[in-house]
Amino acid sequence: xxxxxxxxxxxxxxxxxxxxxxxxxxxxxxxxxxxxxxxxxxxxxxxxxxxxxxxxxxxxxxxxxxxxxxxxxxxxxxxxxxxxxxxxxxxxxxxxxxxxxxxxxxxxxxxxxxxxxxxxxxxxxxxxx
Numbered sequence: 812x813x814x815x816x817x818x819x820x821x822x823x824x825x826x827x828x829x830x831x832x833x834x835x836x837x838x839x840x841x842x843x844x845x846x847x848x849x850x851x852x853x854x855x856x857x858x859x860x861x862x863x864x865x866x867x868x869x870x871x872x873x874x875x876x877x878x879x880x881x882x883x884x885x886x887x888x889x890x891x892x893x894x895x896x897x898x899x900x901x902x903x904x905x906x907x908x909x910x911x912x913x914x915x916x917x918x919x920x921x922x923x924x925x926x927x928x929x930x931x932x933x934x935x936x937x938x939x940x
Contacts, residue, residue, distance in 0.1 A: 829866040
């Protein structure tokens with residue numbers, strides 16, 4: 812029998828907020844995704860290392876603008892402290908489930924992820940958009 816093919820449902824584009832070159836590379840990845848991935852694939856932009864604000868090279872508003880231009884969600888995360896990591900993954904999973912349920916006509920997914928910062932993350936300089 813033919814091998815099972817997995818359809819790509821989501822792509823997370825990650826850059827380092829302390830490395831401008833890593834953010835510039837996101838533009839190339841966006842172009843590559845547009846050319847090679849399904850138009851229905853969910854995308855998300857993550858700025859990692861938001862715990863290192865004193866070494867920031869990529870302004871948050873620059874990343875927010877890029878995400879808005881492409882119509883995708885943007886989060887700033889810290890893999891070191893786990894800040895916003897779970898929220899970002901839950902948000903992407905929720906977006907994928909919502910899109911799949913609309914496509915299949917089975918209604919909304921079993922859980923919802925808030926689009927705004929929780930009280931846990933609102934005290935941080937890291938952002939959820």
